[in-house]
Amino acid sequence: MGHKKKEMAAVISQKEIAPGIYDMWIGTTLAAQAKPGQFIAVYPKGESTLLPRPISICEADRENDRLRIVYRIAGKGTKEFSGYGAGDEIAVMGTLGNGFPLEEAEGKRAFLIGGGIGIPPILQLAKEMPGEAQIIAGYRDSRLFLKEDLERCGVFYAATEDGSAGTKGNVMDVIRERGLSADIIYACGPMPMLRAVKRYAKEAGVKAYLSLEERMACGVGACLGCVCKTTKKDAHSHVNNTRICTDGPVFEASEVDID
Amino acid sequence: MKNKVNTEVTIAGVTLKNPVMTASGTFGSGMEYGEFVDLNRLGAVVTKGVASVPWQGNPTPRVAEVYGGMLNAIGLQNPGISVFMERDLPFLAQYDTKVIVNVCGKTIEDYLEVVEKLGDTGADLLEINVSCPNVKEGAIAFGQNADCLYDITSQIKKKAKQPIIMKLSPNVTDITEMARAAEAAGSDAISLINTITGMKIDIHRRAFALANKTGGMSGPAIKPIAVRMVYQCANAVNIPIIGMGGIATGEDAVEFLMAGATAVSVGAMNFVNPYATQEVIDGIEAYMQRYGIKDIHEIIGCVK
Numbered sequence: 110m111g112h113k114k115k116e117m118a119a120v121i122s123q124k125e126i127a128p129g130i131y132d133m134w135i136g137t138t139l140a141a142q143a144k145p146g147q148f149i150a151v152y153p154k155g156e157s158t159l160l161p162r163p164i165s166i167c168e169a170d171r172e173n174d175r176l177r178i179v180y181r182i183a184g185k186g187t188k189e190f191s192g193y194g195a196g197d198e199i200a201v202m203g204t205l206g207n208g209f210p211l212e213e214a215e216g217k218r219a220f221l222i223g224g225g226i227g228i229p230p231i232l233q234l235a236k237e238m239p240g241e242a243q244i245i246a247g248y249r250d251s252r253l254f255l256k257e258d259l260e261r262c263g264v265f266y267a268a269t270e271d272g273s274a275g276t277k278g279n280v281m282d283v284i285r286e287r288g289l290s291a292d293i294i295y296a297c298g299p300m301p302m303l304r305a306v307k308r309y310a311k312e313a314g315v316k317a318y319l320s321l322e323e324r325m326a327c328g329v330g331a332c333l334g335c336v337c338k339t340t341k342k343d344a345h346s347h348v349n350n351t352r353i354c355t356d357g358p359v360f361e362a363s364e365v366d367i368d
Numbered sequence: 369m370k371n372k373v374n375t376e377v378t379i380a381g382v383t384l385k386n387p388v389m390t391a392s393g394t395f396g397s398g399m400e401y402g403e404f405v406d407l408n409r410l411g412a413v414v415t416k417g418v419a420s421v422p423w424q425g426n427p428t429p430r431v432a433e434v435y436g437g438m439l440n441a442i443g444l445q446n447p448g449i450s451v452f453m454e455r456d457l458p459f460l461a462q463y464d465t466k467v468i469v470n471v472c473g474k475t476i477e478d479y480l481e482v483v484e485k486l487g488d489t490g491a492d493l494l495e496i497n498v499s500c501p502n503v504k505e506g507a508i509a510f511g512q513n514a515d516c517l518y519d520i521t522s523q524i525k526k527k528a529k530q531p532i533i534m535k536l537s538p539n540v541t542d543i544t545e546m547a548r549a550a551e552a553a554g555s556d557a558i559s560l561i562n563t564i565t566g567m568k569i570d571i572h573r574r575a576f577a578l579a580n581k582t583g584g585m586s587g588p589a590i591k592p593i594a595v596r597m598v599y600q601c602a603n604a605v606n607i608p609i610i611g612m613g614g615i616a617t618g619e620d621a622v623e624f625l626m627a628g629a630t631a632v633s634v635g636a637m638n639f640v641n642p643y644a645t646q647e648v649i650d651g652i653e654a655y656m657q658r659y660g661i662k663d664i665h666e667i668i669g670c671v672k
Contacts, residue, residue, distance in 0.1 A: 113403050115642055152640070157435045159587060159640045186433075202642065324429040326438060327639040329403075331396040333416075333445050334431035347447035348424045355400070 113329060114139070115150075115202035120193045121175060127252035129182045130226070131191045132167075139203045140176045143169035145211065145233040146297075146320055146359045149176065149203035150328040153186040161202060162186045163325050163354070165297070167229035167255070168236070179229035179255065205328050206358045209295050209318055214240035217292040221263065222280050222306060223247070224298025228255055230320060234295055235262035243289060247280040247302065281305050291315060295359075300367065307362040317362040323353045330355030338366035373656040374663045375649075377411070377630050379608045380531030380556035382492045384411035384466055384631060387664065388621065388649045391586075391612050391635030392417055392470035392495060392535070393442065395645075397456035398463070404642035407463040409649060414633060415456060417472035417497045420481040422448040432568045432577035437587025437614065438636055439566050441580035444472050444500055449482050453489060461490050468533070472497040476510075476520055480527050487529035494530050496521070496555075499537030499562035500584070511537045511562075514549040521553035531556035533610060536601075539565050543597045544604035551605040559610035559633065560601060561594045586636035588614040595627050602628020602669055616644065618651015625652075628669040 118137035126132045139149060143166050150161030168177035182188050193199060209230075217240040223231035224247040232255055235242045242263025246253070251273035259265050266283045267275030276283045280302060283289070290313070296306045297320035310317035323335035336350040340363065343351045349366070351357065375386040389412035395401055398413045407413060425445025432439045446452070452469075460467045469491040473479035483494060498511035498520060510520045511534075521534055534550040536543060538561040550558050563584025568577035594613020601609055611629030615621050616637040624632045637644040652664070661667060 113642075115404070156588075158433060159436065159636075160431075160433045160438060161640070324431050326431045326440065326636075327394075327400070327642075329400045329642065331400040332394065332431065332440070332639060333425065333442050334428075334440065336425070336428060336430070336445070345447075346445065347422045347451050348445060350424060350445060 113203065113205065115200060117198045118201045120195060120197040120199055122195055123191075123193055125191070126179070127254040130179065130254055131182070132177065132179045132254075133190070133193070134175055134177050135199060135201065136175055137201055138174055139201060140169050140174045141171050143171065143176060143204050143233075144208035145237050146209035146230055147204045147206045148358065149178070149201045150205060151178070151190060152200035152202070153189045155185065155189060158186045158189070160326055161328055162190070163205070163322070163328060165230040165320075166204070167232050169233055181226040202328065205354060207356070209234050209320070209359050211237055211239055213316065213318070214238055214293050216240055218243065218290070220245060220284070220289070220291040220294040220296070222294065222296040222298065222302075224280060224302040225249065227296075227298030227302070227320065230297050231295070232258050232262070235259060238263065240293070243291060245280045245283050247298065248274070250274075279305070281309060284309070294318065296320065304367055307367065310362055318359050319362050319365065320358045321353050321360060321365065321367070322358060325354055328354050339364055340366050373653055373661065375652060375656070377664060379533075379610070379630055380493065382466055382531065386411040386649050386652070387625065387631035388645055388652070389468065389610065389631060389633045390414050390638065390645060391633035392497065394635040394638045397460060399459060401638065401642060401645075405646045407465055410465045410645055411631060412466035412468050412492070413460055414468040414495055415452075415470050416446060417444045417470040417500065418446050418449050418452045418482060419444065419472050420449055420478045422446065422451070427579040429578055430580070432583065434566065434568055434585060434589070436589030437585055438639070439568055439578060439583030439585050440563070441578045441583035443580065446472070449485050453485065457489050457491065466492040468493040468495050470495045470497050470535070472500060476523055479520065479524055483524055483528045491530055493533055494528055495533040495535050495559055496524055497535050497562075499535050508537055508539065511546065512540055514545050517546055518549040518553045521550050521555050525554035533557040533559050535562055536560040537562045538593060538597055544600050547601040547605045551607050555607060557608040557610060558601065558605065559612065561590070561597050561613045564590055564593065586614065588616055588637070590614050591620060595623055598624055598629050599627040615648060616641070618648050618653070618655050621648050621652050622655050622667065625664070625668050626671040630668055
């Protein structure tokens with residue numbers, strides 16, 4: 110396990126893979142310690158946009174010190190990132206967060222569920238999955254970004270809001286329509302999706318690991334900006350709050366009060 | 369060839385190896401930043417505010433970015449004094465740095481309880497938070513009225529075994545009135561500024577960016593306000609001032625020192641640059657070498 114550090118990364122390549130969604134490879138020594146489900150803090154260069162942007166790790170090429178991040182333009186910072194190309198440099202800090210517990214899937218059939226911009230971290234997870242990966246990805250429309258990459262790592266199912274590809278509806282509709290089942294669930298996506306996954310997991314009696322997000326400042330557990338309510342008293346905070354950046358972003362569903 | 373410069377400063381009898389400390393709430397109790405900076409290099413670590421019992425804090429979102437800074441409304445989430453004394457103080461005791469514990473409360477009794485419990489610990493100084501804009505009771509209410517400030521300061525001073533630093537709010541008409549009240553009530557030093565109350569609206573969601581609606585603004589954008597207030601207070605009182613507000617570099621720190629601060633704190637910039645405290649220390653030394661300043665006291669309050 111490496112330790113956290115901030116350094117300059119080299120942009121290797123970048124392209125837009127769906128409207129407003131960008132796919133960037135960067136050269137950074139952080140790759141060596143990257144785990145699926147972890148994230149990095151990416152710093153805008155602008156003097157007015159100071160805080161780092163937390164972006165999930167989509168793929169880690171540890172041998173060649175390269176990380177892939179796939180992100181959506183959400184504001185000024187990510188807009189700035191989208192303008193970078195090969196040869197540019199970008200400040201990053203990481204690796205941050207706990208990551209998905211892979212060992213839990215050993216010999217099991219797993220759902221790997223991603224919704225929208227929660228799909229990218231599912232890729233590295235799927236690549237390292239020790240069990241059987243059933244990947245369910247929820248998209249807005251038929252721009253199924255990362256589909257080819259995900260198909261190489263397991264059985265891939267898509268849902269689209271407009272029904273233009275895969276199952277019409279959301280990720281839960283895929284499970285229902287196809288009668289799928291699993292022994293363990295990993296999920297990353299918007300809060301309504303995570304709530305539905307949590308409910309489903311409880312009913313099905315399987316463990317679910319959810320990757321959460323929240324507005325962050327420090328990214329390292331000091332500022333207490335990005336907390337999530339917990340069902341039990343948190344060991345660090347001694348209140349019913351846990352730090353998403355440090356104690357998460359991945360939590361076992363029954364630990365967090367997201368309902 | 370670099371000559372060693374003397375950066376030692378003394379606040380209420382406590383000597384710091386350099387004037388650089390951390391602003392309360394931006395550095396935890398140092399654990400999280402120990403991976404980035406050598407805590408032994410810091411003049412002091414100022415801890416996150418601690419209360420008599422654990423505080424849950426505010427709902428999220430608790431932070432929002434604004435132009436050149438940020439808003440926060442954490443709401444002083446803290447594990448309470450018992451856990452703090454068992455976990456955080458022993459952690460900090462391992463390091464060769466001074467420990468300043470920030471104390472918060474909803475009532476005067478809350479503050480007194482924490483201050484008394486800290487009496488026999490290794491805490492070197494106590495910073496009293498009467499200026500947090502993000503909690504409904506206590507905190508800023510004590511810091512926005514000179515009579516209230518005088519009252520709480522004198523009551524704490526009676527119970528405190530360590531010297532006390534009253535942390536002042538900029539959200540007042542005349543900060544020098546508060547500085548004078550703190551001094552008259554026996555405060556050993558003052559620190560300023562706490563955050564400036566602000567608001568941000570997310571026009572796409574037609575909602576406040578923060579769940580608390582308002583938050584405290586910090587970061588480089590507030591620095592000129594902070595420098596002005598430090599200067600005003602330095603001319604109004606004779607107790608030492610710890611200056612803060614948007615310090616990012618050694619040059620920023622020097623500005624505060626020249627305005628009359630004996631020491632400085634690095635706050636929001638820790639979030640932007642986890643090495644900020646160390647770089648500020650290096651930057652002050654580099655400034656001193658560049659201008660042939662042997663002792664930091666040569667520049668403290670040098671601009672009149």
